Amino acid sequence: MKKTKLSHSEYQVRPAKIIRTRMMTQSEKYFEIALSEGDSLEHDPGQFVMVSIPKVGEAPISISSSPTKRGAFELVVRKAGRLTGALHGLEEGDALGIRGPFGKGFPVQILEGNDLIFVAGGLGLVPLRSLINFVIDNRRDFGKVTILLGCKTPKDLLFSDELDGWSKRLDLAFNCTVDKSDEDWKGNVGLITSLIPGVTLDTDRTFAVVVGPPVMYKFVLIELLKKNIPERQILVSLERHMKCGVGKCGHCQIQNYYCCQDGPVFTYEQIKGKKEAL
Numbered sequence: 001m002k003k004t005k006l007s008h009s010e011y012q013v014r015p016a017k018i019i020r021t022r023m024m025t026q027s028e029k030y031f032e033i034a035l036s037e038g039d040s041l042e043h044d045p046g047q048f049v050m051v052s053i054p055k056v057g058e059a060p061i062s063i064s065s066s067p068t069k070r071g072a073f074e075l076v077v078r079k080a081g082r083l084t085g086a087l088h089g090l091e092e093g094d095a096l097g098i099r100g101p102f103g104k105g106f107p108v109q110i111l112e113g114n115d116l117i118f119v120a121g122g123l124g125l126v127p128l129r130s131l132i133n134f135v136i137d138n139r140r141d142f143g144k145v146t147i148l149l150g151c152k153t154p155k156d157l158l159f160s161d162e163l164d165g166w167s168k169r170l171d172l173a174f175n176c177t178v179d180k181s182d183e184d185w186k187g188n189v190g191l192i193t194s195l196i197p198g199v200t201l202d203t204d205r206t207f208a209v210v211v212g213p214p215v216m217y218k219f220v221l222i223e224l225l226k227k228n229i230p231e232r233q234i235l236v237s238l239e240r241h242m243k244c245g246v247g248k249c250g251h252c253q254i255q256n257y258y259c260c261q262d263g264p265v266f267t268y269e270q271i272k273g274k275k276e277a278l
């Protein structure tokens with residue numbers, strides 16, 4: 001597998017500063033971060049960084065902003081344990097460490113000229129947003145774009161202002177559903193899979209990009225395969241426990257792949273039949 005080029009050591013922790021934060025939901029916090037040297041991160045959509053706090057630890061977090069945003073990048077962190085809990089305690093002006101960007105992101109050059117259907121479940125919107133905004137910023141390079149989004153309740157929606165903007169655009173189709181509604185919700189109620197049958201696709205030229213919790217993949221893949229999208233045109237992004245992020249420790253291994261280096265983005269063709277993958 002080809003290794004992603006890095007302009008700095010993959011072990012080097014680069015000092016960074018938090019420019020802006022806000023709570024997006026009860027458990028997810030948004031961070032806008034700038035590298036202290038003034039460099040741009042120079043990532044591909046779908047890559048991740050290793051975020052560290054001295055004496056606490058390090059964790060892989062997806063880059064949520066598009067590389068078309070210069071000067072700073074964005075992360076969304078769900079409070080899960082030690083490191084993510086400590087990150088939630090940080091505010092504007094606080095320092096943290098960044099390694100990366102790491103991994104293989106979405107194959108933008110292959111996607112160019114084709115139709116795209118994005119399927120995002122819950123926190124899966126975070127890495128997918130980097131590609132969606134890249135596509136929007138380079139809209140003429142892509143064909144028809146459909147975005148399907150699902151989450152548990154309206155309160156779990158991330159980037160709701162931005163979603164509102166996407167839903168008003170005439171150059172993309174946007175549809176959203178929640179598993180459980182509240183009194184203010186006027187949209188769809190039901191699992192994300194319920195949105196797929198209603199979409200018309202030109203399967204020869206459509207790439208599906210799916211990111212969500214492990215339980216979602218199986219059922220979304222069934223629906224996409226029913227639409228006859230070829231397996232090599234279905235892309236997924238996988239999460240694994242990671243330590244080094246650079247293909248050395250083996251923590252993230254899925255048979256012959258290291259998720260940190262060969263992924264996190266894979267085609268369904270690559271991982272089909274690998275029990276530990278999905």
Ligand SMILES: Cc1cc2nc3c(=O)[nH]c(=O)nc-3n(C[C@H](O)[C@H](O)[C@H](O)COP(=O)(O)OP(=O)(O)OC[C@H]3O[C@@H](n4cnc5c(N)ncnc54)[C@H](O)[C@@H]3O)c2cc1C
Pocket residue numbers: 048057058059060061062063076077078079080081082083084085123126127238239240241242264
């Ligand atoms: C490529 C990649 C991208 C990710 N992107 C994001 C992101 O954008 N935002 C975000 O909030 N999280 C993301 N994660 C998950 C995040 O890395 C974990 O939540 C984090 O490592 C937990 O660290 P901690 O020290 O806070 O928790 P710990 O104290 O280490 O563990 C707390 C709990 O979280 C579980 N856990 C630890 N790592 C993972 C993991 N990788 N997947 C599932 N459960 C885990 C542990 O088993 C334990 O139950 C990503 C993971 C990967 C591999």
Ligand code: FES
Pocket residue numbers: 241242243244245246247248249250251252253258259260261
């Ligand atoms: S995290 Fe060490 S090999 Fe992938």
